[in-house]
Amino acid sequence: MRFAGTCIALAALAAAAAPAAASEQLAKKHNCLACHTVDKKMVGPSYKDVAAKYRGDKQAAAKLVAKVKSGSQGVWGNVPMPPNTTVPDADVNALVKWILSQK
Secondary structure, eight states, rough: OHHHHHHHHHHHHHHHHHHHHHHHHHHHTTTTTTOSSSSOOOSSOOOHHHHHHHHOOOTHHHHHHHHHHOBOOSSSSSSSSSOOOTOOOOHHHHHHHHHHTTT
């Protein structure tokens, strides 16, 4: 009985971690990590800083999807983020959801 409960708990933990790992893999795949990290400013802001800035904004996901697709400049400094027009919409949405989940 205890073994079954442990297996269920481990499966739940793995399922919860899977989207985060998948989104980090998307960030690597689409070269986002060349300019961003999860917790430190690099060329662009950290994902934790982005999440904090947009926390409580009900339009945050839509705003960030548009910024990723079209590019952005001036929000975090003078270095522009180029448009990411070749990244599929599903991947952009998954990445934005992951970024906004950073604490």
